Amino acid sequence: GAPVVEFRGFELKKAMFSDEVSLEQVAANQVPLAFVPEWVKVDGMNDWFYAIDSTGDMQVFSIRNVDAPKDYARLNTLPVDGKEKRQLTSVNFLLGGISLLLGEESGKLTQWFPVRDANNQFTFQAVRDFDEQSAAITDMAVEQRRKGFVLSDASGHVGVYHATAHRVVGLEQVAQSAITNIAMTPRADGFLAEDQQGKMHLWSLENEHPEVSFEVLWQKVWYEGYAKPDYIWQSSSSASDFEPKFSLAPLAFGTLKAAFYAMLFAVPIAIMAAMFAGFFMAPKMRQAVKPTIELLEALPTVILGFLAGLWLAPYLEKHMPSFFLLVLLMPLMVFIFGYLWSRFPEAIRNRVPDGWQAALLIPVLLLSVLIAVWLDDPVEHLLFAGDMPMWLTNVAGIDYDQRNALVVGIAMGLAVIPIIFSIAEDAIYNVPRHQVNGSLALGATPWQTMVGVVLPTASPGLFSATMIGLGRAVGETMIVLMATGNTAVMDIDIFNGLRTLSANIAVEMPESEVGSTHYRVLFLAALVLFMFTFFFNTIAETVRQRMLKRYGAL
Amino acid sequence: MLRTWMREGNHWVWFNAMAVAISLLAVIGLISFIVFKGMGHFWPKDIHAYTVQDGQGGTVQLIGELHRRSDRVEGNIKEGVTHVPQLLVKVGNRDIFGADFKWVDEHAVIKDITAKDLIMVERYEWGNLYGRLKSVTLGDGMTVTGNQAWDTFQQLIERHTELHKQIVRIQKHEI
Numbered sequence: 199g200a201p202v203v204e205f206r207g208f209e210l211k212k213a214m215f216s217d218e219v220s221l222e223q224v225a226a227n228q229v230p231l232a233f234v235p236e237w238v239k240v241d242g243m244n245d246w247f248y249a250i251d252s253t254g255d256m257q258v259f260s261i262r263n264v265d266a267p268k269d270y271a272r273l274n275t276l277p278v279d280g281k282e283k284r285q286l287t288s289v290n291f292l293l294g295g296i297s298l299l300l301g302e303e304s305g306k307l308t309q310w311f312p313v314r315d316a317n318n319q320f321t322f323q324a325v326r327d328f329d330e331q332s333a334a335i336t337d338m339a340v341e342q343r344r345k346g347f348v349l350s351d352a353s354g355h356v357g358v359y360h361a362t363a364h365r366v367v368g369l370e371q372v373a374q375s376a377i378t379n380i381a382m383t384p385r386a387d388g389f390l391a392e393d394q395q396g397k398m399h400l401w402s403l404e405n406e407h408p409e410v411s412f413e414v415l416w417q418k419v420w421y422e423g424y425a426k427p428d429y430i431w432q433s434s435s436s437a438s439d440f441e442p443k444f445s446l447a448p449l450a451f452g453t454l455k456a457a458f459y460a461m462l463f464a465v466p467i468a469i470m471a472a473m474f475a476g477f478f479m480a481p482k483m484r485q486a487v488k489p490t491i492e493l494l495e496a497l498p499t500v501i502l503g504f505l506a507g508l509w510l511a512p513y514l515e516k517h518m519p520s521f522f523l524l525v526l527l528m529p530l531m532v533f534i535f536g537y538l539w540s541r542f543p544e545a546i547r548n549r550v551p552d553g554w555q556a557a558l559l560i561p562v563l564l565l566s567v568l569i570a571v572w573l574d575d576p577v578e579h580l581l582f583a584g585d586m587p588m589w590l591t592n593v594a595g596i597d598y599d600q601r602n603a604l605v606v607g608i609a610m611g612l613a614v615i616p617i618i619f620s621i622a623e624d625a626i627y628n629v630p631r632h633q634v635n636g637s638l639a640l641g642a643t644p645w646q647t648m649v650g651v652v653l654p655t656a657s658p659g660l661f662s663a664t665m666i667g668l669g670r671a672v673g674e675t676m677i678v679l680m681a682t683g684n685t686a687v688m689d690i691d692i693f694n695g696l697r698t699l700s701a702n703i704a705v706e707m708p709e710s711e712v713g714s715t716h717y718r719v720l721f722l723a724a725l726v727l728f729m730f731t732f733f734f735n736t737i738a739e740t741v742r743q744r745m746l747k748r749y750g751a752l
Numbered sequence: 753m754l755r756t757w758m759r760e761g762n763h764w765v766w767f768n769a770m771a772v773a774i775s776l777l778a779v780i781g782l783i784s785f786i787v788f789k790g791m792g793h794f795w796p797k798d799i800h801a802y803t804v805q806d807g808q809g810g811t812v813q814l815i816g817e818l819h820r821r822s823d824r825v826e827g828n829i830k831e832g833v834t835h836v837p838q839l840l841v842k843v844g845n846r847d848i849f850g851a852d853f854k855w856v857d858e859h860a861v862i863k864d865i866t867a868k869d870l871i872m873v874e875r876y877e878w879g880n881l882y883g884r885l886k887s888v889t890l891g892d893g894m895t896v897t898g899n900q901a902w903d904t905f906q907q908l909i910e911r912h913t914e915l916h917k918q919i920v921r922i923q924k925h926e927i
Contacts, residue, residue: 467771474768487772494779501786528774529767536766540757555769556776563773584833585825612778619775645761
């Protein structure tokens with residue numbers, strides 16, 4: 199009659215007071231099959247039952263609920279592609295029992311696994327294929343601890359592959375006739391092949407790091423259980439059938455994102471402070487101000503990271519509007535104060551020597567901080583329904599993390615400001631006095647002199663300062679480790695976390711197995727970080743030389 | 753007037769000054785913040801005796817240090833969020849209360865006094881003790897109360913510290 203499959207479910211019952219164990223049958227269901235299968239396979243989690251025949255027809259049953267097995271899907275895994283009909287010759291599960299490896303007559307191997315979509319429906323997709331061997335695949339053996347496998351074919355060749363890395367590790371002629379069976383050693387350091395004439399071939403295999411390839415490190419990879427190919431960094435877990443995900447792309451992206459936000463915060467403040475301190479400020483005040491700002495350079499960044507992660511991040515989450523109010527209020531109040539100061543009578547203005555504007559602004563800024571903090575609650579109630587982070591997540595659609603790029607930007611910006619300030623201020627201070635005097639004598643105002651003469655002349659120094667700051671920001675470890683959420687995501691959003699190469703190395707190096715692939719990939723991450731810095735510094739130096747040539751002769 | 757002032761670029765000079773002021777405030781603020789928060793641990797804090805309404809209409813007395821204030825959030829976005837101020841009181845006495853800290857709604861506190869007879873004793877077990885000294889019982893059964901109790905208590909503490917040092921010396925050096 200028609201082919202059927204019977205599913206029987208058994209429960210393992212342990213006796214209460216002894217060590218006796220017994221099997222009790224709890225379900226038995228017969229379900230008709232659409233064809234007579236050549237292979238039947240149950241996946242690693244007892245969720246899926248696959249019935250496959252040699253023409254590539256596959257029928258999948260969902261057996262998660264053994265009381266009611268469901269005919270889930272019916273598909274053909276070998277679509278006719280114009281050439282001769284394809285035939286399946288070997289079927290096996292990869293480690294973990296999630297991926298099915300289907301070997302064909304032509305020597306091609308395709309990897310399939312279930313993919314869940316947004317409606318929780320599974321489809322079975324061909325994820326990648328290997329077309330290295332040219333004779334029918336006769337048998338395959340799967341590694342016990344990694345996602346690798348070996349294929350034997352009808353011409354006596356054995357190929358060693360790694361599924362996730364999409365890599366052919368090697369292909370060798372092992373026997374003179376077709377190989378009928380192949381088995382792999384538990385440590386994946388050898389395989390035993392039996393050929394058609396009954397001869398056994400024992401080969402040793404040295405395959406230490408097959409999981410790494412350019413595709414794995416830098417391109418999107420379709421991992422088991424994911425809906426589509428993606429850049430993922432997830433190097434280890436506690437399960438032995440785990441698929442390590444070594445994409446450096448999220449980490450490199452995180453490094454650049456952290457550096458970008460830090461620069462966004464630090465460069466305007468540092469360069470503008472340098473412009474004032476090097477040109478407009480009174481010498482006596484400059485002698486006090488310059489060392490004070492450079493004091494921040496000496497602060498260990500662990501402290502900054504600690505404060506940012508444990509004090510600033512929660513504070514910002516509770517009082518978000520105050521930060522943005524401050525950003526708006528400060529320039530506004532300074533502008534108003536500056537204009538009013540210019541209208542003050544001479545008597546008051548002459549009391550304060552020229553170049554002490556910064557000291558005058560300190561009370562103004564403190565006042566603006568107080569106003570921002572005072573307005574925080576009303577603004578939050580008025581505009582953001584009382585809770586700005588929740589409003590951002592739910593209404594504006596921007597996911598808010600407590601430790602995000604804004605916190606890192608502020609903290610790392612604070613760490614980088616003194617470096618940029620120091621070099622930029624030196625550059626501006628060292629613009630030859632005769633050029634400045636000449637410009638002033640021709641009737642330019644101090645600011646016009648600054649923009650027209652001082653800035654272009656000092657531009658190599660300013661650029662150099664920015665680049666040194668950027669180099670520092672790219673390599674900063676402790677601040678990003680403590681102030682970000684260390685989530686390896688690729689979002690440019692300011693309210694999302696990030697994970698940088700440096701923080702990743704700091705976190706994972708003590709935890710990785712010495713000499714393993716993970717360990718080596720971490721060293722590779724360090725090399726990538728070095729290349730970043732090298733790249734930025736080279737560009738910086740080239741641009742600086744060009745600027746020097748252009749403006750040095752002024 | 754404003755336009756002339758702006759055309760001369762004076763507002764940019766003020767913005768640059770603002771940048772210096774921000775940097776200065778950041779540096780000084782950060783260092784002062786660290787110093788104050790850190791140094792604060794070296795000074796003993798005031799001990800309060802709070803009389804708190806419990807849910808059933810009576811009152812409970814909590815003796816401890818005020819650790820910090822915070823807000824408890826009630827409600828949701830639709831109906832409106834209210835912040836209820838709370839106090840985190842370090843009540844110590846882990847052998848009695850089970851936990852060192854207690855959250856208390858600020859509006860439930862009826863009375864808050866700091867009196868001279870409230871004491872804090874550091875112990876080797878069960879955390880700090882917060883309370884009032886009632887009496888000191890000596891080894892031979894004698895009980896001392898009143899004004900002498902405090903002096904006797906201090907003498908005993910001194911003797912205890914001396915003995916403890918001897919114990920440590922024997923354990924670490926002689927054995």
